[in-house]
Amino acid sequence: MKKKAMVALSGGVDSTITAYLLQKDGYDIEGVYMKLHDSPSYHEKNLQNIEIISEYLGIKYHVLDLQDEFKKEVYTPFVETYKKGETPNPCVICNRKIKLGKMLEFAKEKGFDFLATGHYAKIENGSIVDPKDKFKDQSYFLSNVNKEVLSSVIFPLGDLLKDEVKEIASKIEVLESIAKQKESSEICFVPDSYLDILKEHYDVEKRGDVIDRDGNIIGHHFGYMNYTVGQRKGFRLKVAHQPHYVLEIIPQTNQIVVGKKEELLEKEFFVKELNLFDKQSDSFECEVKIRYRFPKVKCEVFKLQNNEAKVVFETPQSDITPSQVAAFYKDDRVIGSALIKK
Secondary structure, eight states: OOOEEEEEOOSSHHHHHHHHHHHHTTOEEEEEEEEOSOOHHHHHHHHHHHHHHHHHHTOOEEEEEOHHHHIIIIIHHHHHHHHTTOOOOHHHHHIIIIIIIIHHHHHHHTTOSEEEOOOSOEEETTEEEOOSOTTTOOTGGGTTSOGGGGGGEEOGGGGSOHHHHHHHHHTSGGGHHHHHSOOOOSSTTOSSOHHHHHTTTSOTTOOEEEEOTTOOEEEEESOGGGOOTTOOSSOEESSOSSOOEEEEEEGGGTEEEEEOGGGGOEEEEEEEEEEESSOOOSEEEEEEESSTTSOOEEEEEEEOSTTOEEEEEEEEESOOOTTSEEEEEETTEEEEEEEEOO
């Protein structure tokens, strides 16, 4: 009996080839498209592509309206996190709560064994593992999912480079246009700048003071939500002979703290909502990524109460940003994650 897999279709090349490869491997497949936000033209274009894909493969597809859930779990926390002077990672939350949460539930309700997505990652022995394409590696964005879902998820693109995915699509005449289309934005509900979203809710251009570590006013900024830890530009200083970087954001007083590059370096930081895929001792050594494009660095993690932990670097690191995800690795295997505390 054929195994049944529901494929998350976005209308892009990655999800298209995910469906193509699974069907080729003998899976009985259907597609599902998620409506996560109210943007008729955006959905219309994607659904046109999905019509092409579905007709070519001879499969049925579903449209799953998750706008209410997405707003509650992803969009509203995204906006509120910036208000707190922190920098959210909505894709990580979306993978946990929506894609490998609500969408997987839908697939199971429809009687499917698996949910397949176009993520660039692999699952081996119940663990998320780095993919072949290191530049497209999305294991970081998947590090916060519930461990229990991994046995029901397939990532067919894990052993392919993005160029190989495009090449497969380009050789199928009806999919050629999909292969050539522009890559979608990193955050699906942010067409250009995250500030365009925040402007709908807050005054993001309210000027405030730039201060140093001692509290001295040394310049002004153009709205604290415009900045993130480690940012070098966009504020004005009275006098500066060396580059200055954002060290901290203080929303309560509408101030940002800046300093020299070496002041960004930290030996340790704290995390909350610890999400480990394997049982670990009270302290364990591993590697950590503190942002998506950052390299993995060696550290030791010390578990604390209330699902919190202290992370101590082997070598001090910079740009530790509240509300970003710290993803923990052993070699190329994800062992868990947590949210960076302020």
